[in-house]
Amino acid sequence: AKAFSNILQIIRNAVGDDVFLLGCGCPIGPSIGFVDANRVSADAGPTWYPAFPLPRYDRTSLPCARNMVRNTINRMFMHKRWFIVDPDCILLRNGTGFTDDEVIGIATVIGMTGGMFLVSDDLNKVSEKRLAVARALVPLTGKAATVLDLFEKDMPECLSVELDGPSGRWTVVALCNWSDDPMSKSLPLTDALGPVQDGEEYHAFEFWEQTYRKVPASGALASATPVPAHSARVYCVRRAKAGIFDNSPSYVGSNIHFSGGVEVSSMTTDFLPAHTTRPRRTASARHNHGGVAAPAFSISREKSRSEPGEWLMRLKLDVEREIIGDGKVFVCLPGCGLSKGPEIGGNCQTGVGDGGESSGPPARLVDAENEIWEVRVSLGKKANILNVRWRVN
DSSP states (O other): HHHHHHHHHHHHHHHOSOOEESSSSSOOOHHHHSSSSSSSSOOSSSSSSTTTOTTTTOOSSSSSSHHHHHHHHGGGGGBTTTTTOOOBBBOTTSSSSHHHHHHHHHHHHHHOOOOOOOBBGGGSSSSSSHHHHTTTTOOOOOOOEEETTTTTSSOEEEEEEEEEEETTEEEEEEEEEEESSSSSOEEEHHHHOOOOOOEEEEEEEEEETTEEEEETTTEEEOSSOBBBBTTEEEEEEOOOOOGGGSOOOEEEEEESOOTTTEEEEEEEEEETTTTOOOHHHHHEEEEETEEEEEOOOOOOHHHHHTTOOEEEEEEEEOOOOOEEEEEEEEEOEEEEESSOOEEEEEETTTTTTTTTTOOOSSSEEEEETTTEEEEEEEEEESSSEEEEEEOOO
16 A cells, blocks of 8 residues: 555646546555545446346446446545545447436436546447437536435435535435336435424425425325336435515426536526616625535515515526536426416527527416426526516515
8 A cells, every 4th residue: 555655746746736637446555645536336237237247246346337336326425525536437329238317327326426427338329218318418517416315325325415506505316226126215404414404395306207296294295106126216305485585586406407407507586666766785795615605596475475565586507517408397386376477588588598499388387386387498608697587476
């Protein structure tokens, strides 16, 4: 170990601190302090189990997705403590032995590491369906998840990471199924979030299936359908009721980024009471997201549920990436019922952005009881601005 660390010291001195040094197959202990990133898993082979003639029973070292997933989860805590965690590449091409569900499971683990994301395929030969899985991980969150059942299973299945950005604070929870059969998965909300107050409610948006439900503090995150073998479900969880803030609009999730929030570079909400001519806005702190300070959402703290007026939510989406095409965002719009939907504007409203025309209405009511709306957007290379306006009687 000492000899190896001496070699790494020579390499680091030679290349200097400005060179990004990745250890691949590098012993973990002696590399600490010398490499910027380090592989923490077995090679990501093209099959879930070691391919014949390799022994299937190996659970640690031989190339396969199972070993890559197992080692990555169990070493996730090393991220940004010792080095940036590298879980090895994701294989997207259809010529592997992976099902689409297994690709989702592998992508979920990579996304929850917050570390490095490598693709080893010719992207021109990757199907649009699997390419969308890769897009959903970019940019990475930069934060590693906490493994909730680390000492309970050889291959832990419950991951949680708290995030903070322009859309507020929220928690991303992954429920995985590493068994060979589909299984229903659930996790008490208190296990995922820690202590919660009685009476609170939470928005729970599942990214891969694009489903929503509101969960009480005493409830649990649960898959709407059994989680396929070797796959996962990812929940974006936000507090829905918070005392005097329980009537404020909120971001719920999207089909753009698996985290359900990293895709938002700025968000503001304003309320215009019916008897005034100027919107009521409060000053808010600025969040640092991806190294760039962006304005956080502002809330009308004085608004009561019975007060008539008009809300305006303004979102800026996906400014760091050049992804063109249709997208969906899910928002909670208090007082916006089925009889009269929201007015949609901005340069990424449906059919206006660089992504071209889209079919269907610009907004669709998903959950009338909880006032959840799905808003269609066209994402372009330029700044994507979405304005949502609705009246409260």
